[in-house]
Amino acid sequence: MPHSTQVSGAARALLFAARNGIVGGMDSNLSVDRVLPVPAVFLSLTEGSALLGIPRATLSKYRLPDPDAVIGGVRGWRADTLESWNAARPGRGNWGRPPA
Numbered sequence: 001m002p003h004s005t006q007v008s009g010a011a012r013a014l015l016f017a018a019r020n021g022i023v024g025g026m027d028s029n030l031s032v033d034r035v036l037p038v039p040a041v042f043l044s045l046t047e048g049s050a051l052l053g054i055p056r057a058t059l060s061k062y063r064l065p066d067p068d069a070v071i072g073g074v075r076g077w078r079a080d081t082l083e084s085w086n087a088a089r090p091g092r093g094n095w096g097r098p099p100a
Contacts, residue, residue: 042069042076051079052086062089 049056065085067075 040069041078042067042071043079043082044074044076048077048082051082054086 043051045060046056049059052059054062064075065077065081068078068081069076
């Protein structure tokens with residue numbers, strides 16, 4: 001009897017691509033039990049600004065968290081790093097004031 005294994009959306013996309021010959025060099029008989037690791041995705045400043053809905057020029061002036069990667073001199077952040085940073089930064093008009 002086949003068993004069901006929960007698979008993330010990214011893994012499901014990899015399986016679809018492999019089964020349909022979209023990803024070259026991968027086994028077309030890839031099963032759910034042999035899911036390949038998903039490569040890390042890092043966002044540039046431009047991509048991060050789009051994710052957060054902040055203009056790139058404005059985001060470039062903010063004190064950003066340390067990058068998760070630097071590739072060829074270009075800083076890169078994981079989406080969760082930028083989202084956590086954005087959620088924790090002070091709101092409008094609260095810069096420099098101690099918390100109440």
